[in-house]
Amino acid sequence: MSQRNDHLVQSLVSQERPRSQGSEENVFTPPLDIYETVNGLVLEADLPGVSGENLRVCVQGNVLEIYGKVNWPIPADARPLYEEMRLGSFFRSFILPEEVDADAITAEFQHGVLRLMLPKVSRAKPRRIEVKIAQAEPPSAS
Amino acid sequence: MGEAMLIWPLRNSWEVFDELQREMERLFNLTLIGNRFFWEASRQYPPVNVYETDKEYLLLAPVPGLKPQDLEVTAIGDRLSIRGERRRQQISADETFRREERWMGSWFRTFSLPDRADSERISATLDNGLLMVRIAKLPESPVRQVHIRTA
Numbered sequence: 001m002s003q004r005n006d007h008l009v010q011s012l013v014s015q016e017r018p019r020s021q022g023s024e025e026n027v028f029t030p031p032l033d034i035y036e037t038v039n040g041l042v043l044e045a046d047l048p049g050v051s052g053e054n055l056r057v058c059v060q061g062n063v064l065e066i067y068g069k070v071n072w073p074i075p076a077d078a079r080p081l082y083e084e085m086r087l088g089s090f091f092r093s094f095i096l097p098e099e100v101d102a103d104a105i106t107a108e109f110q111h112g113v114l115r116l117m118l119p120k121v122s123r124a125k126p127r128r129i130e131v132k133i134a135q136a137e138p139p140s141a142s
Numbered sequence: 143m144g145e146a147m148l149i150w151p152l153r154n155s156w157e158v159f160d161e162l163q164r165e166m167e168r169l170f171n172l173t174l175i176g177n178r179f180f181w182e183a184s185r186q187y188p189p190v191n192v193y194e195t196d197k198e199y200l201l202l203a204p205v206p207g208l209k210p211q212d213l214e215v216t217a218i219g220d221r222l223s224i225r226g227e228r229r230r231q232q233i234s235a236d237e238t239f240r241r242e243e244r245w246m247g248s249w250f251r252t253f254s255l256p257d258r259a260d261s262e263r264i265s266a267t268l269d270n271g272l273l274m275v276r277i278a279k280l281p282e283s284p285v286r287q288v289h290i291r292t293a
Contacts (some may be wrong), residue, residue, distance in 0.1 A: 031244045031245070032243055033241055033242050033244050034240040034241040035239045037237045038236055041240070044244065046244050046271070047270075047271070048271035048272050049272040070272075072202070073274055077195050078194065078195045078200060080192070081194050083191045083192075085190075087191075111207050111270065111271050112204070112205075112206035112207065112271020112272065113206050113271065
């Protein structure tokens with residue numbers, strides 16, 4: 001069971017690759033957390049500085065792509081004095097495992113964090129089989 | 143860092159002010175988040191960029207997931223400090239983390255302000271997880287010619 005799930009997540013994340021959008025734009029891979037619930041996977045990615053209208057999440061076939069463009073709020077006449085980070089945009093793509101119902105994916109974006117809910121198709125969900133208690137034997141006459 | 147040194151050659155402006163602070167921060171983070179050893183003292187969280195225009199200094203730091211109430215920006219004398227905390231969300235017993243790449247925990251960074259920074263006029267905004275602190279510049283002190291008399 002856990003092996004199977006690891007494989008599921010592995011296939012979800014193994015296809016990440018940075019892609020250059022245009023020529024000189026820096027594109028970074030955003031860090032993310034993934035956790036599994038009974039209903040599916042929840043993915044949370046840090047995309048600081050991306051605004052809702054510059055965020056694109058799309059599914060084509062079994063490929064999910066996240067692209068967030070950042071309009072860095074730096075005045076044109078500003079000169080850098082000290083830099084610990086390079087500025088750029090965010091991109092990450094995944095191959096969705098078969099267990100995910102691509103049509104039912106939903107997304108929320110708040111405070112620079114994207115949250116994707118990737119529900120499992122119902123046949124992939126653990127299903128509890130109700131065990132019917134067999135009719136109790138009629139008490140034997142003693 | 144070399145650039146900062148060139149601009150203010152007399153002190154390490156915009157650098158975390160000493161090794162002790164750095165070490166304390168590291169221990170603090172390690173205690174709070176247990177096994178996250180990968181965030182070494184050399185890599186401070188959050189990373190910051192500092193810019194200057196003719197009128198102000200700008201400090202930019204990505205703090206995804208934080209709301210204004212999770213952040214504190216203070217200025218005391220020529221020290222500017224930013225502090226924040228983010229916790230990984232609690233998941234229930236039947237849920238499992240499959241990947242944890244996002245950095246969580248408490249952090250604290252201090253910077254020394256350059257001479258022309260006006261510590262009375264500092265403002266901060268938080269927009270989609272990006273913190274921007276603006277520090278107004280004081281007018282440039284006029285050059286005063288000192289008359290030299292012959293003894």
